Amino acid sequence: MADQDDLYVMRHSLAHILATAIQHQYPNAKFGVGPVVDNGFYYDIDLGDTKLSEDDFERLEQEMRKIIKADYPFERSEKPIDEAIAWAKDAKQPYKEELLNDLKRAGTTIAKELDAAELGTITNGEAAVEAVSFYTDGDFTDLCRGPHVQSTGKVGAFKLQRISGAYWRGNDKNPQMQRIYGIAFSTIEQLEKQLHLLEEARSRDHRKIGREMDLFVFSDRIGSGLPLFTPRGTVLREELSRFAESLRRDAGFDRVAIPHITKTELYKVSGHWDKFGDELFLVQSQETSDQFALKPMNCPHHNEIFASLPRSYRDLPIKYFETTTVYRDEKTGELGGLSRVRSITQDDSHAYCRRDQIEAVVAGLINDVHTLYTTLGMTLRARLSFRDDSNKYLGDPSLWNEAQETIRNLATTNELDYFEAAGEAAFYGPKIDFMATDALEREHQVATVQLDFVQPERFNLVYTADDGSEQRPVIVHCALLGSIERFLSVYIEHTAGRFPVWVAPEQVRIITVNQEDKTVAFAENIAAQAKELGLRLVVDNSNESVGKKIRAAELAKVPYTVVIGEKEMTSEQVNPRIRKDMVVNEGEQLCSVEEFLKTVANEAKARVSKTSLGAHEHADRK
């Protein structure tokens, strides 16, 4: 789309304008790279000991506006590569110099391709570059492929957004630079819309909602990355995992249960020790010399169950599942809310199958993934996560090729909306990773289906084929929700806490008009009936005004609220108040208590979602 390209060019030009402003105010600045990203741009800068903060943004933006107002043309020029290197040296721009040297040597500045070039296997056919182009606006010149807008006056609306550290070329061995992010759009209206969206995202932050709705907490005494789920949050976890488990049962998976610690030896067999040994929580027995670890994944345990009996081709596929917690010593800086935790509950499954069964097993899992996410109101895209040329993968490359080809075919035959990503595979095999789009159009990785030819080898898993020979099964790993903690972080933000009835921790709230005995008794009677039906109902007979109690119920995002007073007790009919975001059907208004409770119970049982999960323009504050 031409529009998109214009926006891209404009954002790129703004990155240069930012760099120009930086150079004006910090003449000793050393520049890294300044690319375009979603919704905007950034520039990486090394200012030595000078630390910028967001307080500096206004000043920088003013300088940028000055440059925009001056309307300097963006002028392209070319230099032979050696001349360019001399320029960078002269301008004291070591990072540019490094990039130019890479261009000269390998024809690329991309780390992956550079590695390949070192090994002599460069595949993109680029030869060493002989000349490079520069762009100049005003007194700032930058190595750049372009294109740019005609002049600095021709950029749209922008705003500097945040600042952070970023390693030079994304490598943690390299020095860290300061990265300034800005967002940019063609018009002020679009920019404001984006700022509004960011604010909406902030108001939906699962950490904020988790506290407001009393779903989960963290404790300094327990440690970072170790969430505690309150009764309400636990309802969420259990409803979601119960649904995922029911899909598993229907698909013929058998539930298993395993201990949470194991001898570390297990992971030396699986290959995880070499790769993730430093992320294991170690546990020491006080009696034996064995070293144990908290399990960081479940597959090796399940493998041992499979290996515990001789298996016939007739028994396959053998399918295990369980919802269980694994523990990973994630680096503290990588933790955040429920998105990244150290105690990770997975709805994990492993299917041990013959090669001729892979298609059917995976097709069944894909079907379950779709059922689950359709019910949750999220759309999916699939990423086929394949290996790249690096040596971080185990197993025979020909098996990999076969597995990747199988996955590609499965994606096609199952009509997945998919794309391929090299370098995203697990170390033991390629994956189909599902990305869910939430109500704010953000994508999150959720379910995963993985083919594994490596672990059966390493664990020497076998079954007897129809000709009496020993054969290797293939493992199909799958998690539907992925990590329940992570999934909850996504789902809370997707729904903004306005859960459909079947997941809502509190489904119905009864509000009494007064505190007279008969009113309270009537409410308690409804509560008893609701309990019979398995509904989660709370009675609010506190000494507050009806208005205030209604408000409290709405803020607690309870789907249905019923006010009980003289009117209801006489008529034995109630007028349920329905949470604002939910779609109302005609004829739902006045009904008997029994009718109302049954309707809600059926809605919960059928996992109906009446909520329109889009962005509700702050429906709860007006």
Place this chain on the structure above:
RNA sequence: GCCGAUGUAGCUCAGCUGGUAGAGCAGCUGUUUUGUAAACAGCGGGUCGCAGGUUCGAGUCCUGUCAUCGGCUCCA
């Protein structure tokens, strides 16, 4: 783990250049007996994340540490 920022009552936040902590909501008590998004009054609540240091004196300055946030890196 790395860079930067932040940490004051259950929550959201105020507390100027160092002089010994305050509001709203929530909670509790009382009055009120309430009709679909906030009745009124009173009360309780903080070793200012933690540990050192500077100072006559530290919520305020310095150092360390823990935690959180924004990124980077990583993610079986």
